[in-house]
Amino acid sequence: MSQTSMVKLGAIEKTWADGTRALNNVDLEVPKGQFCVILGPSGAGKSTLLRAVNGLMRPTAGKIQVDGLELTQASERELRKRVAMIHQHFNLATRASVAANVLSGALPEVSLARALCGWFHPEQRKKACHYLERVGLKPEHLHRRAGELSGGQQQRVGIARAFMLDPKVVLADEPVASLDPQISRDILTLLKDAARELNATVICSLHQVDLAREFGDRIVGMRSGEVVFDGAPTEFDDQRLSRLYQNADWGDGEPTPVTEDSLELEAAGGM
Amino acid sequence: MSTRPIPVPPQGTRLHWHLDQPFRLKHLVIAVLILALLLVTGHRTEMDRMVSMTTQAVGNLVGLNDESQVVRGLSKVADSMWPPQMATSEEVARMNDFNADELPVFARVESRETTTQRLNEDTLQLESVTETTEVLYDPLGYVKTVFGKMIETLEIALWGTLLAVSLSIPLAWFAASNYSPNRVTYTLARGFISLLRSVPELIVALFLVLAYGFGPIAGVLALGMHAAGFLGKFYAEDIENADKQPQEALEAIGAGKIKTVLYAVMPQVLPQYVAYTAYILDRNLRMATVVGLVGAGGIGQELKGRFDMYDYGHVMTILIAIFLFVFLLDQLSARIRSRMI
Numbered sequence: 001m002s003q004t005s006m007v008k009l010g011a012i013e014k015t016w017a018d019g020t021r022a023l024n025n026v027d028l029e030v031p032k033g034q035f036c037v038i039l040g041p042s043g044a045g046k047s048t049l050l051r052a053v054n055g056l057m058r059p060t061a062g063k064i065q066v067d068g069l070e071l072t073q074a075s076e077r078e079l080r081k082r083v084a085m086i087h088q089h090f091n092l093a094t095r096a097s098v099a100a101n102v103l104s105g106a107l108p109e110v111s112l113a114r115a116l117c118g119w120f121h122p123e124q125r126k127k128a129c130h131y132l133e134r135v136g137l138k139p140e141h142l143h144r145r146a147g148e149l150s151g152g153q154q155q156r157v158g159i160a161r162a163f164m165l166d167p168k169v170v171l172a173d174e175p176v177a178s179l180d181p182q183i184s185r186d187i188l189t190l191l192k193d194a195a196r197e198l199n200a201t202v203i204c205s206l207h208q209v210d211l212a213r214e215f216g217d218r219i220v221g222m223r224s225g226e227v228v229f230d231g232a233p234t235e236f237d238d239q240r241l242s243r244l245y246q247n248a249d250w251g252d253g254e255p256t257p258v259t260e261d262s263l264e265l266e267a268a269g270g271m
Numbered sequence: 272m273s274t275r276p277i278p279v280p281p282q283g284t285r286l287h288w289h290l291d292q293p294f295r296l297k298h299l300v301i302a303v304l305i306l307a308l309l310l311v312t313g314h315r316t317e318m319d320r321m322v323s324m325t326t327q328a329v330g331n332l333v334g335l336n337d338e339s340q341v342v343r344g345l346s347k348v349a350d351s352m353w354p355p356q357m358a359t360s361e362e363v364a365r366m367n368d369f370n371a372d373e374l375p376v377f378a379r380v381e382s383r384e385t386t387t388q389r390l391n392e393d394t395l396q397l398e399s400v401t402e403t404t405e406v407l408y409d410p411l412g413y414v415k416t417v418f419g420k421m422i423e424t425l426e427i428a429l430w431g432t433l434l435a436v437s438l439s440i441p442l443a444w445f446a447a448s449n450y451s452p453n454r455v456t457y458t459l460a461r462g463f464i465s466l467l468r469s470v471p472e473l474i475v476a477l478f479l480v481l482a483y484g485f486g487p488i489a490g491v492l493a494l495g496m497h498a499a500g501f502l503g504k505f506y507a508e509d510i511e512n513a514d515k516q517p518q519e520a521l522e523a524i525g526a527g528k529i530k531t532v533l534y535a536v537m538p539q540v541l542p543q544y545v546a547y548t549a550y551i552l553d554r555n556l557r558m559a560t561v562v563g564l565v566g567a568g569g570i571g572q573e574l575k576g577r578f579d580m581y582d583y584g585h586v587m588t589i590l591i592a593i594f595l596f597v598f599l600l601d602q603l604s605a606r607i608r609s610r611m612i
């Protein structure tokens with residue numbers, strides 16, 4: 001694995017219109033091919049951070065670089081082609097067929113006329129079938145409505161869609177939050193293997209600590225918009241785990257301040 | 272959660288019980304005002320005369336009085352409307368495309384003898400002269416004409432709907448707040464849609480007949496424009512309310528707005544679109560019979576022409592045709608609907 005950084009976030013700040021400080025001076029560098037897991041209580045800013053990488057969320061301050069390309073208004077379109085995204089709620093067009101959903105992952109590279117008649121290139125069709133097979137679906141699923149599939153199958157379609165453009169970076173925001181433990185493991189295995197084939201970087205937020213330890217090459221712990229742990233899964237012991245989630249406010253409100261002794265975590269943030 | 276006890280008044284407090292009547296002077300005044308308004312508007316719309324004339328007509332029908340304007344007018348029309356006109360006869364000499372070998376079905380050539388009084392210039396006396404004219408008599412000729420007009424009406428409705436759909440799709444794009452390029456295009460599109468919707472087909476047709484002349488062009492345009500307003504509004508609202516999740520997925524990979532709508536919005540809203548469009552087609556089929564009254568083609572134009580010429584037999588045929596048409600349409604759409612559900 002080469003150690004050139006693929007995603008580089010520099011001093012990212014995000015303050016929402018209502019004054020919520022979702023990200024506070026976040027620095028993060030993810031090398032090529034790494035499977036980086038982001039952990040943290042609800043409201044820690046994991047989704048906000050992921051959405052900063054492809055510009056779905058515009059940070060108040062800070063710099064974002066993906067694959068050597070700086071994210072600006074002008075480069076956004078180009079950059080997004082290299083960054084795929086997998087969503088917690090799958091975000092499929094539920095009334096469209098599985099095939100149409102997977103093919104739609106190639107839309108940025110398809111001319112408008114072709115998109116209009118659904119006339120995708122033969123290589124793209126082949127690729128769609130390849131990835132559908134890769135994620136364990138069958139040919140008879142092709143023309144099924146996406147909404148008729150089970151949650152696990154829908155997320156498989158979501159993964160196939162994400163890989164249509166050979167992404168350099170895959171952002172996965174709680175990809176297995178609504179799936180059972182066994183299927184969650186299968187899905188993450190798929191994701192990890194598919195990413196490894198392309199040597200793609202994965203940034204994946206999770207709520208399941210065991211899965212994070214199992215799949216992550218690295219764990220980033222977030223709390224109240226700050227990175228409070230950053231290290232290998234082996235370093236992320238139970239003590240650090242309980243401190244990461246300790247006193248966390250699981251509601252929408254402000255998290256309760258972290259107490260003195262819990263700050264031994266990783267020195268990245270003091271309250 | 273803190274629960275507060277229900278306050279209980281201290282013992283011995285005399286409570287003042289009081290139950291009002293449901294109505295007060297205010298209500299009486301309002302009732303009087305409404306009554307006055309009804310009386311004034313009722314008089315202005317001649318509702319009083321309507322009641323007296325109808326009473327008279329009912330009295331006439333049961334034999335209480337022998338004069339009723341309503342009954343007289345209706346029976347005059349009814350008398351001349353029956354039987355409905357089915358046949359046509361045309362002088363062969365006046366037809367320039369007459370071909371004796373290829374007569375229409377059921378049609379035949381008849382000789383008609385017409386006797387006219389004419390002054391004989393030699394004897395200076397009036398004589399009866401008998402002339403024989405060849406006439407093409409078609410017992411179902413007018414039925415065929417009406418059928419042809421009905422088909423034209425159908426075509427007007429169809430093209431009106433087609434025009435409405437193709438106009439409303441770009442309109443809906445600009446009128447959907449989440450896809451319109453900017454505030455100005457949004458407001459313009461919304462304004463245009465309201466304008467289209469606000470003017471009834473019949474009035475639009477009236478003006479379009481001035482611009483395009485009598486005939487189906489005005490009808491198609493009038494139906495299309497009004498329906499485009501309707502469809503544009505509903506399409507736009509559906510686009511705005513569509514589930515955001517699949518749209519975000521495509522936005523996230525930089526698919527662009529048009530492709531996002533095609534692949535993330537269209538699959539969701541298509542069933543609704545089909546339903547709206549079917550409704551518009553149904554409505555246009557009815558309206559197409561009416562816009563002809565101002566000269567915009569179809570059966571309505573034929574009806575107006577015959578009515579103005581007091582050809583009430585022909586009018587009857589047309590009315591029967593329209594009734595049958597609408598009846599068949601209802602049957603058909605009911606059947607299609609039950610099959611779709």
Ligand SMILES: Nc1ncnc2c1ncn2[C@@H]1O[C@H](COP(=O)(O)OP(=O)(O)OP(=O)(O)O)[C@@H](O)[C@H]1O
Nearest residue numbers: 016017018020022041042043044045046047048049
């Ligand atoms: N569009 C928004 N407008 C205002 N505040 C927002 C918005 N989106 C998120 N926030 C706030 O930003 C903070 C971080 O939210 P975020 O969704 O990133 O958390 P998260 O770590 O992904 O949580 P979860 O695990 O529940 O998904 C929260 O306090 C949230 O209320």
Ligand SMILES: [Mg+2]
Nearest residue numbers: 046047048173
């Ligand atoms: Mg989240």
